[in-house]
Amino acid sequence: MSSAAATAASPAARLRAALKPDWLSDPKVWRTEVLAGLVVALALVPEAIAFSVIAGVDPAIGLFASFSMAVVTAIVGGRRAMISAATGAVALVIAPLNREHGLGYLIAGVILAGVFQIALGALGVAKLMRFVPRSVMVGFVNALAILVFLAQLPETRNVPWAVYPLIVGGLALIVLLPKLTTVVPAPLVSIIVLTAITVGAGIAVPTVGDKGDLPSSLPVPGLPDVPFTLHTLTTIAPYAFAMALVGLMESLMTAKLVDEITDTRSNKTRESVGQGVANIVTGFLGGMGGCAVVGQTMINVKVSGARTRLSTFLAGAFLMVLCVVFGPVVSDIPMAALVAVMVMVCFATFDWHSVAPKTLRRMPAGEIAVMVITVALVVATHNLAVGVVAGSITAMVVFAKRVAHHADVTAVTDPDDGGTVVYRVTGELFFASSNDIAERFDYAGDPEKVVIDLSAAHVWDASSVAALDAVEAKYAQRGKTVEITGLNAPSADLHGRLTGELTGP
Numbered sequence: 001m002s003s004a005a006a007t008a009a010s011p012a013a014r015l016r017a018a019l020k021p022d023w024l025s026d027p028k029v030w031r032t033e034v035l036a037g038l039v040v041a042l043a044l045v046p047e048a049i050a051f052s053v054i055a056g057v058d059p060a061i062g063l064f065a066s067f068s069m070a071v072v073t074a075i076v077g078g079r080r081a082m083i084s085a086a087t088g089a090v091a092l093v094i095a096p097l098n099r100e101h102g103l104g105y106l107i108a109g110v111i112l113a114g115v116f117q118i119a120l121g122a123l124g125v126a127k128l129m130r131f132v133p134r135s136v137m138v139g140f141v142n143a144l145a146i147l148v149f150l151a152q153l154p155e156t157r158n159v160p161w162a163v164y165p166l167i168v169g170g171l172a173l174i175v176l177l178p179k180l181t182t183v184v185p186a187p188l189v190s191i192i193v194l195t196a197i198t199v200g201a202g203i204a205v206p207t208v209g210d211k212g213d214l215p216s217s218l219p220v221p222g223l224p225d226v227p228f229t230l231h232t233l234t235t236i237a238p239y240a241f242a243m244a245l246v247g248l249m250e251s252l253m254t255a256k257l258v259d260e261i262t263d264t265r266s267n268k269t270r271e272s273v274g275q276g277v278a279n280i281v282t283g284f285l286g287g288m289g290g291c292a293v294v295g296q297t298m299i300n301v302k303v304s305g306a307r308t309r310l311s312t313f314l315a316g317a318f319l320m321v322l323c324v325v326f327g328p329v330v331s332d333i334p335m336a337a338l339v340a341v342m343v344m345v346c347f348a349t350f351d352w353h354s355v356a357p358k359t360l361r362r363m364p365a366g367e368i369a370v371m372v373i374t375v376a377l378v379v380a381t382h383n384l385a386v387g388v389v390a391g392s393i394t395a396m397v398v399f400a401k402r403v404a405h406h407a408d409v410t411a412v413t414d415p416d417d418g419g420t421v422v423y424r425v426t427g428e429l430f431f432a433s434s435n436d437i438a439e440r441f442d443y444a445g446d447p448e449k450v451v452i453d454l455s456a457a458h459v460w461d462a463s464s465v466a467a468l469d470a471v472e473a474k475y476a477q478r479g480k481t482v483e484i485t486g487l488n489a490p491s492a493d494l495h496g497r498l499t500g501e502l503t504g505p
Contacts, residue, residue: 029307031183032304032305032307033308033311034310034311034314035188035304036185036299036305036314036315037311037312037313037317037318038314039185039187039188039299039300039304039341040083040296040300040311041314041316041317041318041319041322042191042322042330042333042338043187043295044085045063045214045330045333046208046211046335047066047085047086048062048065048085048086048319049062049063049208049212050062050088050151051090051091051288052091052288053212054088054091054092054095055091055094055095055106055288056095056098056099057288058212059211059212060213060214060215061286061288062086062091062287062288063086063214063215063320063323064282064286064287064288065086065282065287066086066287066290066316067287067316067317067319068219068278068281068285068287068316069084069086069279069282069287069290069316070083070084070313070319071316071317072274072277072278072281072282073271073312074309074310074312074313075313076270076277076278077274077278077309077312078266078267078269078270078272078273078274079255079258079259079266079292080266080307080309081258081262081300081307081312082251082254082258082266082292082297082300082301082312083292083293083299083312084275084278084312085293085316086287086288086293087247087290087291087292087293088151089247089250089291089382089383089384090243090246090247090288090289090290091288092383093242093246094106094109094110094243096239097236097239101235101236104225104226105226105235105236107226107286107287108232108236109236109239109243109289110240110243110279110282110288111224111279111283112236112240113240113241113276113279114276114278114279114280114281114283114289115240115280116240116241116276117244117247117273117275118273118276118277119276120244120272121248121269121273122269122273124269125272126271126272127269129252129253129256131392132253132256132392133367133370133391133395135367135368135370135371135374135395136370136388136391136395137253138354139373139375139378139387139391140253140257140374140378140384140391141350141351142350142355143375143384143387144295144349145345145347145349146350146378147379147382147384148294148342148346148349149342150379151342152339152343152346155335155336155339159205160203160204160205162204162205163205163206163334166194166197166198166205166336167340167343170191170336170337170339170341171340173189173190173340174186174190174340174344177189182305185305187299187303187304187341190340190341191333191337191338194333194334194336194340195332195333195334198334199332203334206336207331207335208330208331208332208335208338209330209331210335211335214327214331215324216324216327217324218324219285219286219287220285220286221284221285222286223284243289244276246383246384246385247275247289247291248275249384249388250291250292250384250385251291252268252272253384254294255268255271255292256268257294257297258297261302262301275291278290294349294384295345298345298348299341299345300315302345303341303348366399366401367395369394369398370394370395370398371391373390373391373394374388374390374391374394375387400430400431401432403432403433404430405433407425407426407433407457408425408427409423409424409425409426409437409440410423411423411442412424419447419449420449420450421446421447421449421451422453423441423451423453424453424456425437425454425456426456426457427456427457428458428460429454429459429464429467430460433464434463434464434468437464437467437468437471438467438470438474441471441474441475443475443478443480444478446475447480448479448481449480449481450480450481450482451483452468452482452484454485454486454487455485455488457486457491458490459487459490459494459495462498468484468495468499472484
């Protein structure tokens with residue numbers, strides 16, 4: 001449709017176009033999205049059960065959360081093809097609430113966390129993501145790959161010997177099958193083949209069913225079983241706020257990662273609000289809450305090639321169908337098959353270029369340190385938010401230290417007036433670079449008139465204005481005058497508003 005025709009189209013036609021995007025009529029896209037959703041749903045089952053154990057709740061609570069988070073964010077979220085579900089980070093935050101006060105308080109905390117996330121989204125917290133440096137992002141990705149890999153190791157300890165050839169066979173299928181055909185996702189084929197082998201040959205290995213019982217019915221909406229009092233609110237609020245921050249951090253970082261992989265942009269504010277709505281719905285359905293889950297998102301986007309909301313919606317829908325309708329079949333899936341899928345996800349997710357010797361030789365030491373700190377803290381705490389915050393703060397310190405060294409002061413005698421000395425200040429003046437400015441002037445030896453030329457500098461903060469005031473004050477104590485020249489418009493405005501106002505009488 002031409003732009004003129006689109007403009008002339010009726011509101012009803014535009015609404016139909018919005019509700020039925022072009023990809024719905026493409027069978028190839030449909031196949032990719034449907035199969036990707038199925039693979040993700042299979043991978044979500046053991047993860048949701050494992051996270052339920054961390055939170056100290058029944059496996060059905062985690063599975064309900066994964067179902068509702070995926071379905072709701074598919075509709076109201078800002079990042080297409082991203083998978084949201086029950087996660088380990090959220091489980092760690094809310095586990096104490098469940099342990100100390102019970103399931104009702106946990107559910108109430110999830111609902112309040114959703115409210116907090118909507119509020120934070122409306123306040124524009126998502127815009128803070130632009131301050132996350134690339135070195136932190138690389139560290140986040142690499143730490144994620146390491147965490148997902150480490151999560152698979154328990155499935156390889158104290159297990160029958162048959163588990164190991166099954167994992168190797170699953171990896172071989174995932175790697176080699178795409179060389180022959182990409183009609184069906186290799187992870188799905190690997191899961192089906194390994195399940196058929198273990199069931200057909202009667203091989204006794206750990207299965208999904210060993211992780212816990214699957215729900216036999218859909219979740220029923222209801223209110224949390226707590227007293228609706230101020231005491232309840234003050235009890236759940238700290239946990240809810242922590243969950244809101246951790247969930248948003250992980251979700252927005254994952255959205256940014258998918259943006260880079262797909263070379264598309266997403267609405268981070270809408271994603272923040274969408275995560276909040278999803279957690280509120282999840283709470284009323286009796287789920288444990290969640291956020292974007294990076295491992296399953298990588299399966300969906302990077303391994304299966306999904307790009308639309310359909311795969312996200314179907315991941316949640318298939319999850320319930322698999323549990324409620326095909327529970328006995330899903331229970332027979334060997335954990336080895338899912339371990340093979342997740343190991344391949346780890347390999348595909350890790351940024352191998354970032355640790356190549358050639359790259360490390362060229363990378364500034366400060367950025368390497370930021371990446372290492374981010375990885376180390378995430379792996380040590382199993383909390384992506386902790387590593388990202390610490391890495392970002394470290395990056396800011398490294399940047400401030402680097403920029404501070406670019407500020408300089410040089411003195412020249414005015415050729416037209418031998419009784420005047422001109423100090424030329426260059427660089428960025430802010431708290432880290434302006435603190436030692438006062439030491440760069442010869443207060444006793446300079447003539448009666450001093451000119452400070454700031455035409456090659458920029459004044460960024462109150463610390464710099466205070467430093468310039470201190471210089472003027474020290475010259476004034478010796479009966480000498482100071483003239484500040486060359487201020488650009490923003491610097492002049494800041495200096496004009498703050499000079500003389502930063503110290504008491």
